[in-house]
Amino acid sequence: MSRTRTAILAAMALVAGATGAAVAAAPADVGIAAIPCTVDYKVQSQWNTGFTAAVTITNNSAAKSSWAVKWSYAGNQQVTSGWNAKITQSGTGVTAANETYNGTLATGGSVSFGFNGSYSGTNALPTSFILDGVTCNVDDGGGTDPDPGTPSNRVDNPYAGARVYVNPEWSAKAAAETGGSRISSQPTGVWLDRIAAINGVNGGMGLRAHLDAALQQKGTGELVVQLVIYNLPGRDCAALASNGELGPTEIDRYKTAYIDPIAAILADTKYAGLRIVTTVEIDSLPNLVTNTGSRPTATAACDVMKANGNYIKGVGYALGKLGDVPNVYNYVDAGHHGWIGWDDNFGASADVFKQAATAEGATVGDVHGFITNTANYSALKENNFTINDTVAGKSVRESKWVDWNRYTDELSFAQAFRNQLVTVGFPSGIGMLIDTSRNGWGGSARPAGPGATTTVDTYVDGGRYDRRIHVGNWCNQSGAGLGERPTAAPATGIDAYVWMKPPGESDGSSTAIPNDEGKGFDRMCDPTYTGNPRNNNNLSGALANSPLSGHWFSAQFQELMRNAYPAL
Helix, strand or coil: CCCCCCCCECCCCCCCCCCCCCCCCCCCCCCHHHCCEEEEEEEEEECCCEEEEEEEEEECCCCECCCEEEEECCCCCEEEEEECCEEEEECCEEEEECCCCCCCECCCCEEEEEEEEECCCCCCCCCCCEECCEECCCCCCCCCCCCCCCCCCECCCCCCCEEECCCHHHHHHHHHCCCHHHCCCCCCCEEECCHHHHCCCCCCCCHHHHHHHHHHHHCCCEEEEEEEECCCCCCCCCCCCCCCCCCCCCHHHHHHHHHHHHHHHHCCHHHCCCEEEEEECCCCHHHHHHCCCCCCCCCHHHHHHHHHCHHHHHHHHHHHHHHCCCCEEEEEECCCHHHHCCHHHHHHHHHHHHHHHCCCCCCHHHCCEEEECCCCCCCCCCCCCCCCCEECCEEHHHCCCCCCCCCCCHHHHHHHHHHHHHHCCCCCCCEEEEECCCCCCCHHHCCCCCCCCCCHHHHHHHHCCCCCCCCCCCCCECCCCCCCCCEEEEECCEEEEECCCCCCECCCCCCCCCCCCCCCCCHHHCCCCCCCHHHCCCCCCECCCCCCCCCECHHHHHHHHHCCCCCC
8 A cells, every 4th residue: 555645644743844734544444434534734835934834624524514623833833814714823822713605514525724924943833633622633433443553643754753763783883983972873874785684694783673772762752763775686787886686687586585574574563653764775766867878977787777677666666565564754765966966867867766656566655755865975055156156257057066067965956856756746745865974074175165266167166065076976085074963854845864874884995805795896986096987087086995885984984073064
């Protein structure tokens, strides 16, 4: 069963900037009459001090000739004007009553109204609604009782009001580093990068062990667990450092030996109280757009994966199976601005994501959102220049660094790409995650202002926070720093900043290292490599002496802490 993110939504709170809803619908095995009424509250638009909201009431009880719905705000919101209802406010409490022309509300009928309001600080959504003395969005005891292990509520933003799981294995490694205790309590993603990882590798924690540890951390509050689903057939067709264990044609093994066991564990009612966020198959779908066909960046391996369709099939199957688990929130990898921010990649990538989200029985409702910059280094926000700047008669887009991209940083890209995804048919409520684990670019190399206006290149290069040689460089980048700490709902359309890539885990080895993990040697991890068309034939910018991808890289961890922004 697929679910849109507003299909089983109940009482919740969101931070300012997120467009959300407070909605309830009956679980599949509960009669609709068991929920006497539902209220769908959506912030349609929001600006610095104000917002516009739309409210829809659905009556599942006896027909009404008049109605009044009440709610309270947690913050300092104030209704300023409304339409299609008589709206009054006393303190934090709001009452909306019918007008003379819309008092009739039949059984199963709905009525809508809207209003403008003002706020400061956060604009949290109401968490409870009362229609004519009856609480909406909750089961009143009628109908069939749902499985007691199944959560009755799905939330719009799983990170809102929740702590996030701290991986004990990563935390111990971080704490063992000099100065590492400053960040060892930060939440990071758990990577399931091969079949063996499900049960644990070399005595390490498997999926159940992590979920059991998460239950211990959860206590009585809400807790998010972040998993990286990363084992497609022919994985990472444009690179070698993270090649996987499955060959290009092993789609059936991917389904039965990898996705099915993960889905079975996640569906265990023991874990029903956890909010499980999955990052689905990084470095896959965008490759079908940018690294195939006649493009100079094409690879034979990516052409194979486009032809056999197994990236599309694999992602679709994962979304459908994992999306059937009520407390799983699927976020699909969406590359980063330096990958699909160009005009010929932007819309085409959204189309491919839609194709995958409707393959193998999946629907767009199985997608809760998307994640950008996973395991990458693109700056969150470039403050010293904008895409609209002109210097010495040339647009910033003409600079060698921007190179005609439409975006200069991850935040602007993620927000714009979210809109594109909605345009191609994803639910309007989808949210975005941005991986900020290694995109801080702080320290002494961080520019304090724009570069010289001599040329557009001196202007951009002198002012950009991202100090990579080229935006296409991705492996163990020299000079990188920890970015924004994980936080919920930091900006419009963004569900959270996350550390999905655990800081200190290598992107790949700088020399060939024999291994039984299916990981090859990619020259982009070699600091002496002079590049390829994907980084415009520049030096790789990689650190020396790096281990296999996923293995602990102490020198990188120390550099990330040293260059952190905000500073530690």
